[in-house]
Amino acid sequence: MAEETxxxxxxxxxxxxxxxSNYCSTSCREAKDTIEISCNCGHPGCELAASAA
Ligand SMILES: [Zn+2]
Ligand SMILES: [Zn+2]
Structure with missing residues (x-):
């Protein structure tokens, strides 16, 4: 419960x-070898937030 997310x-x-884990998904973990502009984890809101930045 005291674990920090x-x-x-x-x-x-x-x-x-x-x-x-240091990553939210296998997609992100595998992507560490590649500089990705956007995330392919598929989690809702993630891509939207990336493009909004
Ligand atoms: Zn991720
Ligand atoms: Zn993501």
């Missing part, structure tokens, strides 16, 4: 990372 380590992703 980390943000996904993907630079273009705004999703919270899954417990025990």
């Amino acid at each position: 980390k943000k996904c380590a993907h630079p273009a992703c705004i999703c919270p990372a899954e417990p025990g």
Whole structure:
């Protein structure tokens, strides 16, 4: 309960990372080797937020 929610380590992703992981999804984890402008995690709101920035 005191665990702090980390943000996904993907630079273009705004999703919270899954417990025990630095990323919110496999998509983001695999994308770490590639500089992605947008996120492909598919989480609602993520792509919208990325384009709004
Ligand atoms: Zn994302
Ligand atoms: Zn992510």
